[in-house]
Amino acid sequence: xxxxxxxxxxxxxxxxxxxxxxxAVKPQGLSFSFKYFQQxxxxxxxxxxxxxxxxxxxARFKGLSGMTVQELLRSRSKxxxxxxxxxxxxxxxxxxxPNEEQLVDTPYQFSLSANAHGRVxxxxxxxxxxxxxxxxxxxxxxxx
Numbered sequence: 001x002x003x004x005x006x007x008x009x010x011x012x013x014x015x016x017x018x019x020x021x022x023x024a025v026k027p028q029g030l031s032f033s034f035k036y037f038q039q040x041x042x043x044x045x046x047x048x049x050x051x052x053x054x055x056x057x058x059a060r061f062k063g064l065s066g067m068t069v070q071e072l073l074r075s076r077s078k079x080x081x082x083x084x085x086x087x088x089x090x091x092x093x094x095x096x097x098p099n100e101e102q103l104v105d106t107p108y109q110f111s112l113s114a115n116a117h118g119r120v121x122x123x124x125x126x127x128x129x130x131x132x133x134x135x136x137x138x139x140x141x142x143x144x
Contacts, residue, residue: 029065030072031128036097043091044121044133044140053136056117064110069127072110082110085121090140095121095132107132109140 038044046053064072064080072082085107087093094100095107104123111119118136122129133140 028068029127030067030069031065032061033128033130036095036103036122036130036132038095038132041133044135046134046136049136053112053117056112057120057134060110060112060120064129069124069129079114080110082108085109085140091142092140095123097132109135112136 039046067075072080075082087107095104097103103125105125107121107123108129109119109121111117118134118138119140120131121133121135121140122131124130
């Protein structure tokens with residue numbers, strides 16, 4: 001009869017494992033949040049958009065996420081056209097968010113492409129762009 005081999009228990013030390021160090025990872029570039037996205041707003045509805053719109057939107061988010069906020073704001077690209085929103089020139093007076101005057105420093109918009117697919121409206125807090133409205137029909141600046 002053969003002897004049974006015993007398997008030794010692996011010793012696990014409490015706390016940090018030797019040789020493994022925690023590294024703080026800070027995202028480089030712009031991030032997007034939909035925390036304040038108003039999908040129920042009929043004026044800025046995207047319910048009937050085709051796949052080309054959504055692919056263009058995702059491609060724009062991907063492209064901009066490789067930029068810093070300052071690079072985006074300084075960009076002179078005619079395809080991006082990022083600039084502050086001047087409420088007096090628009091069909092709206094504000095986003096209509098609770099405590100908006102404390103939350104939104106300056107509202108901004110940028111284009112999805114040079115001549116089609118509309119704009120994205122929102123605001124920055126640090127390196128995060130908070131999307132409030134998707135505006136495929138250019139309804140914020142209807143008179144222009």
